[in-house]
Amino acid sequence: MATDIDLHLGRRLRRRRRLLGLTQQQLAVQVGVRFQQVQKYECGANRISAARLWELAEALSTPISYFYDGLEEARERPAAATEIQAFARDEAA
Secondary structure, three states: OOOOOHHHHHHHHHHHHHOOOOOOOHHHHHOOOOOOHHHHHHOOOOOOOOOHHHHHHHHHHOOOOOHOOOOHHHHHHHHHHHHHHHHHHHOOO
């Protein structure tokens, strides 16, 4: 099951790849995996190991920290949404 962190890293991976105009296939070739693996990383279905994250960062000419940018805010959003939903249920009851 994908965690918030897995999903965030995947979104950042997709964003950076698209900014550079690369296809999943092109990125996959650069890091030595199949395009399906890149696809799974991007949707958070598979976790990205530390070694693979390093390779992806190198292939995308970006520091590893790029993938973690905005993580705190992303992790707070689902909690805030849950609180709002709970409040709405309480008000309706």
